[in-house]
Amino acid sequence: MLIVPEALIADLVSPEDALVAVAATFAAMARGEAYNFPVVREALGEGRQYGFKSGLDRAGGMLGVKAGGYFPGNAGRGITNHQSTVYLFDPDSGRPVAMVGGNLLTALRTAAASALSIDRLARTDARVLGIVGAGHQAGFQLRAAARVRDWDRVIGWNLHPEMLPKLAAVADEMGLPFEAVGLERMVEAEVIITITSSPAASLMAAHVGPGTHLACMGTDTKGKQEVEVALVGRARLFTDEVAQSVSIGEAQHAVAAGLVAAGDIVPLGAVLTGADAGRRSAEEITLFDGTGVGLQDLAVAAVAVQRAQERGLGIEVAV
Ligand code: NAD
Numbered sequence: 204m205l206i207v208p209e210a211l212i213a214d215l216v217s218p219e220d221a222l223v224a225v226a227a228t229f230a231a232m233a234r235g236e237a238y239n240f241p242v243v244r245e246a247l248g249e250g251r252q253y254g255f256k257s258g259l260d261r262a263g264g265m266l267g268v269k270a271g272g273y274f275p276g277n278a279g280r281g282i283t284n285h286q287s288t289v290y291l292f293d294p295d296s297g298r299p300v301a302m303v304g305g306n307l308l309t310a311l312r313t314a315a316a317s318a319l320s321i322d323r324l325a326r327t328d329a330r331v332l333g334i335v336g337a338g339h340q341a342g343f344q345l346r347a348a349a350r351v352r353d354w355d356r357v358i359g360w361n362l363h364p365e366m367l368p369k370l371a372a373v374a375d376e377m378g379l380p381f382e383a384v385g386l387e388r389m390v391e392a393e394v395i396i397t398i399t400s401s402p403a404a405s406l407m408a409a410h411v412g413p414g415t416h417l418a419c420m421g422t423d424t425k426g427k428q429e430v431e432v433a434l435v436g437r438a439r440l441f442t443d444e445v446a447q448s449v450s451i452g453e454a455q456h457a458v459a460a461g462l463v464a465a466g467d468i469v470p471l472g473a474v475l476t477g478a479d480a481g482r483r484s485a486e487e488i489t490l491f492d493g494t495g496v497g498l499q500d501l502a503v504a505a506v507a508v509q510r511a512q513e514r515g516l517g518i519e520v521a522v
Pocket of ligand 1: 285309313336337338339340341361363366398400401403405420421423493494495496
């Protein structure tokens with residue numbers, strides 16, 4: 204078994220690698236060649252969450268699990284609150300193949316998913332990017348969004364405004380003007396990424412103009428919510444996986460309210476394979492409910508393992 208430690212990941216897997224790997228995974232899911240197993244997520248108390256995301260990609264030869272969660276006390280220890288590790292197994296024998304640090308990979312695969320949705324669903328003339336949220340993940344989302352569109356400017360809102368300068372610095376690094384705005388000014392954006400851990404809607408229908416694409420990435424657990432239910436009910440809905448969207452994603456609340464059913468939600472993979480045409484008009488609001496699937500984690504971990512093997516990196520252990 205090859206151990207690929209967290210410290211090696213930045214040199215092994217690029218944001219572009221993540222885009223390619225996640226697109227292939229979503230397409231494989233849409234073709235029925237890959238599927239995710241049900242998510243296990245447990246509250247450990249004191250805000251700590253722990254769980255498992257896993258799946259099998261027959262065509263890609265990937266079987267595995269990401270174990271990890273959210274440990275809010277970590278910031279005080281100088282380490283990131285999100286901690287995860289990916290384990291890959293041989294799908295034929297079940298033998299362990301690799302253990303891969305999953306923290307940066309999670310950030311990259313999450314950013315890749317929202318960027319893919321923007322690439323395929325946002326209007327081609329989109330020039331203003333809105334970001335709701337300014338935590339650890341927000342900068343990754345911004346960097347990935349800049350790979351798929353040329354933005355004129357970025358506007359950002361966060362409940363905790365003192366966190367916005369860090370996001371502004373990422374925009375600055377990319378030569379993009381950044382402005383901190385009130386939520387009512389999100390109506391200026393043609394694409395809005397939401398990436399918060401909010402338990403209640405921040406972004407309301409009145410904050411979103413016609414033709415906007417929303418990439419809602421923060422809601423990955425029961426009880427979280429970023430967007431007003433009426434806005435979800437009005438949008439054409441896309442997701443990484445329908446089963447997760449209706450249970451732990453942004454759509455969970457609209458489903459509970461009876462505004463949306465599973466059959467209304469299109470897997471992004473279907474757009475990637477051409478089975479669904481995606482956006483139907485310039486006025487339509489499209490919403491990608493990015494819940495984060497185990498197969499995304501396996502796909503980027505497999506890239507890390509392949510690169511490590513090619514370069515003779517990592518630690519080989521007998522198991
Ligand atoms: P973080 O802890 O670094 O940042 C949290 C963000 O949420 C900050 O911007 C904070 O100001 C904001 N926030 C906190 N409470 C809020 C509230 N009540 N209302 C509005 N905003 C609030 O977390 P992060 O790493 O940036 O992740 C953000 C979210 O994305 C988390 O919910 C995380 O679980 C989720 N996430 C999803 C995926 C996926 O695949 N969909 C992957 C990684 C993270």
